[in-house]
Amino acid sequence: MVSVVTRVKQKQIAQLIEEDKRLDGRDLMDYRETKIEQGIIERAEGSARVLLGKTEVVVGVKIEMGEPFPDTPNEGVLTVNAELTPIASPAFEPGPPNEDSIELARIVDRGIRESKCIDTSKLVIEPGKKVFVVFVDIYVLNHDGNLIDASALAAVNALLNTKMSNYEIKEGEVKIKPGYEQLPMKKHPITVTTVKIGNKLLVDPSLEEEEVMDARISFAIDDDNNICAIQKGGSGYFEPQQVIEAAKIAQTKAKELRKKLNW
Amino acid sequence: MNDKPEKLIDKKGLRLDGRKPEDLRPVKLEVGVIPNADGSAYVEHGKNKILAAVYGPREVHPKHLSLQDRTVLKCRYHMAPFSVQERKSPAPSRREVELSKMIKESLEPAVFLEYYPRTMVDVFVEVLQADGGTRCASITAAALALADSGIPMRDLVVACAAGKVDDTIVLDLMDTEDKLGAADVPVALMPNLNAITLLQMDGILTHEEFESAVNMAMEGCRKIYAIQKEALKTKYVSISEENKEEAEE
Numbered sequence: 001m002v003s004v005v006t007r008v009k010q011k012q013i014a015q016l017i018e019e020d021k022r023l024d025g026r027d028l029m030d031y032r033e034t035k036i037e038q039g040i041i042e043r044a045e046g047s048a049r050v051l052l053g054k055t056e057v058v059v060g061v062k063i064e065m066g067e068p069f070p071d072t073p074n075e076g077v078l079t080v081n082a083e084l085t086p087i088a089s090p091a092f093e094p095g096p097p098n099e100d101s102i103e104l105a106r107i108v109d110r111g112i113r114e115s116k117c118i119d120t121s122k123l124v125i126e127p128g129k130k131v132f133v134v135f136v137d138i139y140v141l142n143h144d145g146n147l148i149d150a151s152a153l154a155a156v157n158a159l160l161n162t163k164m165s166n167y168e169i170k171e172g173e174v175k176i177k178p179g180y181e182q183l184p185m186k187k188h189p190i191t192v193t194t195v196k197i198g199n200k201l202l203v204d205p206s207l208e209e210e211e212v213m214d215a216r217i218s219f220a221i222d223d224d225n226n227i228c229a230i231q232k233g234g235s236g237y238f239e240p241q242q243v244i245e246a247a248k249i250a251q252t253k254a255k256e257l258r259k260k261l262n263w
Numbered sequence: 264m265n266d267k268p269e270k271l272i273d274k275k276g277l278r279l280d281g282r283k284p285e286d287l288r289p290v291k292l293e294v295g296v297i298p299n300a301d302g303s304a305y306v307e308h309g310k311n312k313i314l315a316a317v318y319g320p321r322e323v324h325p326k327h328l329s330l331q332d333r334t335v336l337k338c339r340y341h342m343a344p345f346s347v348q349e350r351k352s353p354a355p356s357r358r359e360v361e362l363s364k365m366i367k368e369s370l371e372p373a374v375f376l377e378y379y380p381r382t383m384v385d386v387f388v389e390v391l392q393a394d395g396g397t398r399c400a401s402i403t404a405a406a407l408a409l410a411d412s413g414i415p416m417r418d419l420v421v422a423c424a425a426g427k428v429d430d431t432i433v434l435d436l437m438d439t440e441d442k443l444g445a446a447d448v449p450v451a452l453m454p455n456l457n458a459i460t461l462l463q464m465d466g467i468l469t470h471e472e473f474e475s476a477v478n479m480a481m482e483g484c485r486k487i488y489a490i491q492k493e494a495l496k497t498k499y500v501s502i503s504e505e506n507k508e509e510a511e512e
Contacts (some may be wrong), residue, residue, distance in 0.1 A: 053386035080484050099364045114465045217367075217462060227473050230464035231450070234362075239459035240481065244474055251470060 011213045017197045022209070028202040029249065036153065036261075038161040046162025046183065050154035053206065054144035056088075057151050061135060063165075063183075065125065065174065066133040074224040076123025076131045080109035082138040089143040100197065103233070108138060108152050108227035110229040111189045111220030118159060125167070125174060132164065134183070145207040148218050148231075152191035159183060188263040189228060192250035193218040196238060201246055203253055213258075217243065219250035223263070227251075271403035271428045271440055278440070278472045284433040285479065287423070290487055291492035292403070294411045304494070307436055310394035313475040315404035317412040319384035325416025328383070333376035340401055342390040362398050369402050369422065369451040369461035375415045384414065395438035396424050402451050402461065407491055420460055421491055422451035423483030425476040425499035427468060434474050434483045448473070454488045479498070 013023055020028055032053030038226040041047035046061035068075060082105035084092045097105070112118065136158065138151045162183035165176050195205045195213040205213060214236025222227035227247060232238065238246070272278055282288070288309030297303035300316035323329040340363040344350050355363075366388065373386075386409065388401045399422035408422035426436045428444040441447050446466025450458055459481075468476065 096315050097357075099360050101359045105363055106357065106361050110465050114467065215372075222467065226467050227464065228467045230462055232459070232462040233368060235368050237372040237453065237456070237460045238462070240459055240477065242459065243459055243462060243477060247470060247473055 009208060013208060013212050014140075016196055017200050017202065017209075018064040019125060020200070022202070024206065028200060031204040031253070034153075034207070034257075036157055038157055044158075046158045046160075046166065048154045048157035048161055050150045052128065052144075052146055052150040052153075052204065054142055055150050055207075056140075056142040057147065057154045058139045058141055059151070059154040060139070061158045061162045061183075062135045062137070063162070064133050065130055068093050068124070068131040070127060072120075073125055073128035073177055075120040076118070077119065077132060077133040078109065078113060078118060078136070080105045080112070080136045080138070080155070082108070082140070084140050084143070084147075088140045092140075092143070093187075103231075104147055104151060105138060105233045107148055107191070107218060107220075107229070108136070110157050110215055110231070111152050111191050112136070112155060114161070114228040115187045115189035115220060117156065117185060117187045117189055119186045122184040125169070130174065134159075134162075134228065142234060143207060145205045145210045148193045148216075149204060150176070151198075152189070152220065156190075160185060160188075182229070186221050188261075189220045189222050190254040190257055191218055191220045191229075192253045194249050196242065196244040201242060201249065203249060217246050219247055219254075221250055221254035223258070225251050225255060264405050268439070268443075271443060272431055272433075276375045276431075278428070278433065280437060284431050285482075287435045287483055287486055288437065290324065290403075290490050292407060292490050294407055294494050294498040299497065300408070300412075302410070302414075304404040304407035304411060306400045306407075308394075308400040308403070309435075310392060311390070311400045312392040312407060313397065313400050313404050314389045314391065315401065315407045315408040316387045317384065317405075317414070319412075320379040320382035320414070321385075323381065323383040324432075329381050332380055334374075334379035334381075335370055336367055336374060336376060336386065338363050338370070338386045338388070338405070339400070340366055340390070341361045342393060342397070346390045346393045353354065362401075365398060365461055366402055366405060370405060370420055371408065372458065372460045373406065373416045373418050373420045374409065375417065375452055376482055378415055384412075385408075393435050393438070394465070395441040396449070398422070399424050399451070400463075403491060411496055418453035418455045419488065419491055420451055420453055421484045422449060422461060423480050423487055424435060424482035425451040425483065427466060427472060432472060432479060434479050435465045446472075446476070448476045448480055449452055450477060450484065452481055452484040452488075454485055 163180035215234035292499035302317040451461030
């Protein structure tokens with residue numbers, strides 16, 4: 001949905017970007033101010049809030065016992081879900097997950113899964129029978145663009161904040177013991193989304209910029225600066241060298257953020 | 264379940280099905296296979312068997328989705344319950360919803376959407392048998408079906424994956440390689456405009472490996488593109504020959 005105001009602004013945004021400028025005064029390679037808070041929901045095993053400019057995402061982690069997948073009997077299970085709640089934007093409607101929220105959840109899921117972020121081998125209670133299932137629920141509270149990067153960042157922060165209850169097995173039954181331990185984490189993937197407007201590439205698009213973009217491409221980057229997940233989106237295209245350039249941008253930006261976060 | 268092979272590439276550098284790293288699986292394409300559809304195509308890519316059909320431009324349903332300045336391209340990617348080892352529920356999975364979106368967005372740049380305002384074009388993809396790389400084969404077939412329907416296009420779209428298996432960058436991963444390999448990079452290309460319309464990846468790659476995988480996938484796309492063009496021509500050559508015979512009679 002494109003509002004009337006943005007129709008008027010569209011041309012202005014595109015023209016500015018042609019001159020390497022942006023409506024909010026940022027450089028093409030600048031992120032908006034990023035604020036991260038961990039542990040904001042006490043009832044959840046882990047939680048985090050990320051503010052990326054005016055975009056706000058909360059992620060809550062819940063942990064339950066469940067069955068492992070038959071092909072991975074010695075690994076815990078990760079489930080990622082995203083809700084584009086109607087309070088976050090006039091364009092969001094209540095109802096079952098649509099293709100946008102499913103795509104968002106699957107991009108975040110792939111970054112966490114493929115980077116081997118969680119040490120799932122340590123989530124096994126009884127091989128092939130009982131494991132811990134980690135539910136990552138992404139809640140978008142205000143949509144002002146770049147939900148992918150904000151959600152991915154909030155998800156990893158929430159996982160870092162996640163505590164699991166201790167347990168023991170007595171006579172074949174799992175008993176919860178007092179005390180907690182940290183969810184075993186191995187990697188800290190960072191997702192960087194680059195969009196193409198005209199023939200320019202820029203990071204961290206605002207909602208207005210997303211409305212005029214040709215296409216976007218997101219890269220999840222792991223601790224060794226390897227690429228561990230990619231997703232192109234939007235109904236435009238990239239030239240082959242732009243894809244390579246976007247990968248380099250993602251690796252550079254991820255490195256910068258990693259330094260700031262001490263990951 | 265089959266036992267997992269220890270190595271996916273043998274000492275001679277050959278893959279499980281005897282291919283070299285840069286080899287495609289056999290690809291067969293056919294156009295105009297569904298008489299009721301406005302355009303259709305069938306692809307066999309390795310053991311993948313996939314049908315694509317296009318209906319439209321037609322009236323938008325539901326009406327509120329209608330756009331004043333262009334047609335609405337809709338896409339549905341669906342796997343038949345019998346297309347995989349264990350029966351797949353026919354209800355659309357989250358994977359299918361995502362892939363439908365990815366396929367739609369990979370086709371959109373090629374179609375002159377603005378030619379048919381206030382209409383809708385449906386692209387239906389049915390996977391009858393899956394063997395790794397179904398999204399790529401689906402895009403190749405769907406683009407052909409669109410071309411067959413006569414909707415004006417800037418270019419065809421053709422897709423192929425590359426990836427990393429053991430320590431080698433290989434083209435066109437089959438199911439086992441996809442599941443046990445280190446990375447999979449599906450790419451869709453508009454070959455004449457040299458533009459990438461789909462790029463995804465899972466697995467772990469260095470920047471250099473990523474670059475060579477993308478390049479290898481684009482090479483694969485160009486090889487399939489030749490087959491795509493041939494398939495399109497074949498249909499119209501056969502039509503013109505039929506007409507000629509009728510005229511002679």
